Amino acid sequence: MFRAAPRRRTVVFQGQVLLIENLRERSQLMSDALTEENFDVGVVDDAREALQALSAGLLSEQGKRPELIICNARMLGDAGLETLARLSASHPDVPVILYSSFTSPRLRAAMARVQGACILDASADLEDLRSAALELAASRQKSL
Template identity: 30%
Template sequence: MAVNILLTDDEEGFVDAVARRLDKRGYTIHQAHSGRTALEALNQGVEMDVVVLDVRMAGIDGLETLHLIKTSHPDVEVIMLSAYGTPLCVTECRRWGARAFLNKPVELDALIKAIDEAAEAASARREKKAHQADR
């Protein structure tokens, strides 16, 4: 199963570097460089399994973007990233529905593990909904 990932960070170099590394591992990567462009991408109908989202971004920050994603696309799994991961920030991200919180600089293996777990949860949720719809 191909995993669709939306990488969202206002640091374009970071997004490009992570995208290349994940692409080599077989993931389907989409990029957004702001919260607003991430929301636009989700609203265009491409089914994303996982959004990887930076907490601190210009414009709409990651927490607000997370809240908007979970409000309009509750089945999308979100992994938050931050170089400033205070306990309060982690708690807020979890409260708003983030599946995981990773500190930057992020280790690729930890990110891949979080993505795989999130994609598996998203897939199970879709299967459950499809099964319920068939009843």
């Protein structure tokens, strides 16, 4: 049987929330919650694509910068978190929220290296994410 490739939404990034999440249901719940708060959400659901987007200079031009990056830290992995740490250090004006349902001491240490990131622990829920996103977006608007 022939299966067509799923349609992917083009991720533009400018003025968007960049959501890096590979679990479809979680991604949809998060996208819906953020959309209700008037965020435009671009989703990257593949770790390699996320690493490529982050390492390819996603933040190198002002016009391409997302408003906020929300990331499943476990999905991104060590290399992705290291890349995100470098981007966060060079672009502190783009807030980052990191979360993971399952953490280890090693993953928590890697998450802590992302300068200025808001880290949500395993007990955080969708409302915690929504509140953090609103707070970071508001503080970003005040600093612009």
